[in-house]
Amino acid sequence: MRLSKCFFSTFLLACFCFFTIASEAKAKVVEHKFDNFTLPDEAYLIEYDFKESLNLEMYPSYMRRDIEKLVNLANMYLITMNDGESYRNAVAFTMFLDNELLREGRKDLTQEQKERLRFHYGDWQRQNVAYAESMIQSELDKLLYWSTFRFNEKNIHKISYAADEFIYASTLVDYDWSGVKTLILNGEYGYASRGGITAIVAGIFFSLYFDMYTYNVRDDGVGILVLACIDSEKEYWQPIFANTVNQRTLSLP
Amino acid sequence: MKSFRHIIYALLLALLVMMPRAVGECYVTLKYKDVPFDFGSLSFPEEMYLVEFDIDSLLKRVEKDFKFQKEMQLFAQNEEYRMFLQMLEYLKKPEVKEHLATIKIYEGALYDGKNYRTVWFWTVQNNKELVNHFGSFFKGKITEEKKAAVLKSYHAWQDYANQFLLPPGEQIDYTIIKKASPRPDFQARPVFEVLDISPLEFGTVKNKAAWSAEVRFVGEVMESFIAGYSKHYVFNYKNKPVLLGFMSIDSERNFWPEIFDNALLDGPVKKVARGEENHEIK
Numbered sequence: 001m002r003l004s005k006c007f008f009s010t011f012l013l014a015c016f017c018f019f020t021i022a023s024e025a026k027a028k029v030v031e032h033k034f035d036n037f038t039l040p041d042e043a044y045l046i047e048y049d050f051k052e053s054l055n056l057e058m059y060p061s062y063m064r065r066d067i068e069k070l071v072n073l074a075n076m077y078l079i080t081m082n083d084g085e086s087y088r089n090a091v092a093f094t095m096f097l098d099n100e101l102l103r104e105g106r107k108d109l110t111q112e113q114k115e116r117l118r119f120h121y122g123d124w125q126r127q128n129v130a131y132a133e134s135m136i137q138s139e140l141d142k143l144l145y146w147s148t149f150r151f152n153e154k155n156i157h158k159i160s161y162a163a164d165e166f167i168y169a170s171t172l173v174d175y176d177w178s179g180v181k182t183l184i185l186n187g188e189y190g191y192a193s194r195g196g197i198t199a200i201v202a203g204i205f206f207s208l209y210f211d212m213y214t215y216n217v218r219d220d221g222v223g224i225l226v227l228a229c230i231d232s233e234k235e236y237w238q239p240i241f242a243n244t245v246n247q248r249t250l251s252l253p
Numbered sequence: 254m255k256s257f258r259h260i261i262y263a264l265l266l267a268l269l270v271m272m273p274r275a276v277g278e279c280y281v282t283l284k285y286k287d288v289p290f291d292f293g294s295l296s297f298p299e300e301m302y303l304v305e306f307d308i309d310s311l312l313k314r315v316e317k318d319f320k321f322q323k324e325m326q327l328f329a330q331n332e333e334y335r336m337f338l339q340m341l342e343y344l345k346k347p348e349v350k351e352h353l354a355t356i357k358i359y360e361g362a363l364y365d366g367k368n369y370r371t372v373w374f375w376t377v378q379n380n381k382e383l384v385n386h387f388g389s390f391f392k393g394k395i396t397e398e399k400k401a402a403v404l405k406s407y408h409a410w411q412d413y414a415n416q417f418l419l420p421p422g423e424q425i426d427y428t429i430i431k432k433a434s435p436r437p438d439f440q441a442r443p444v445f446e447v448l449d450i451s452p453l454e455f456g457t458v459k460n461k462a463a464w465s466a467e468v469r470f471v472g473e474v475m476e477s478f479i480a481g482y483s484k485h486y487v488f489n490y491k492n493k494p495v496l497l498g499f500m501s502i503d504s505e506r507n508f509w510p511e512i513f514d515n516a517l518l519d520g521p522v523k524k525v526a527r528g529e530e531n532h533e534i535k
Contacts, residue, residue, distance in 0.1 A: 159304055159306050198369055
């Protein structure tokens, strides 16, 4: 009797261990130029290196330097996943904005100077976030107020490309922005923001969902990770996007 | 007896919890609007955004841009630009124009209570009446002869499309992170694979024969896979055939067919699979 009880409990424990291991989703770590991010193992990924793929000779000489600088550490990824029913696509964009002062004058700076710079940089960033938040909010409100778009138009609008005004005419239909949240990303302070934008540009209607992360990269500059998908697939991509960076929410007083 | 009552309570509670969710999730519209097209009006949900792209003005604009670029020598003009401009000039000729069908492109968008969904659709309308042999398919009701003839040509097309069918054993290799080639060859033939082809569907538009078919496909765009869904309807309008087709992304394939079936067709459609050709059409 004791043996069977023991056997039963061992069997249960083994089952529990097996299911725990089996349910652990495998993750794929995508290494890029300055950092990495995580995606499920089933994700099919294709990487676009802007620096390699750009034909700089195509651009006028005065633009080349700026373009090269901009795309130096930028990457784009097209992600495809199949949930068993249908294929879904998303885009990831990574960019590194290097802080030239910290980068070039690193050897000459003392530890104290470095600390001071970090403090000022953090202060500047915090102020800017607050300013950007209020500015974006007021601009979006204005746009929504002037928006002439209505869903229940009786007939079809006809979009003509004869005049330039139609190409650049845009209407904001809807937006949803979470604001900026402070997080701990990869063990350091970072900022996260998510939101959706629905607009009509040159007659073309689109609705996109974004997940954005900004964080400090080895004190050299700021790393940016933008993940985007279309609005109808956002329920599917939201948990995947949330697990891309090693994050935990920071409980501020 | 007590436990039975508990089960009933639990079921009622589950129903109460699930009902608002079910109502919120499914798309409910009570109002429809009649949207005029060249071949009559279609009834779409009132909240639907619809826009038509003026192809003539777009082509004029592209031509103007190309000519401007050539004058300013902004980009190297290659063979494709020259051929495109030649093609535009050929299409402008009045003797060519009268033989062409009228093509119109539209975009539609709808909020289903949770998400915005987008669809692209197009209509191709023949300007001339078809000769008797082809025209007879679209006149009057569907007979056994017409059905057999259409199915024969549809199956021939299906056999052709099966060449592009993704073999069941062949799957996308998810384990690798592929790096895009630094200079992608945009002139290379795009990779196109068919995932699924539906059987031919029989319906009626204003009591006249209408045929429809749907396809799921994967296209390789910029070396990445993008899956889509498309459905086409062919029907008769004043003895001239009209084709209406729409395309959406793969994950919205359960949403749009219902909207377009309601807008265009008279009643429920009848699917006919291969080997079931002798079913009666109602």
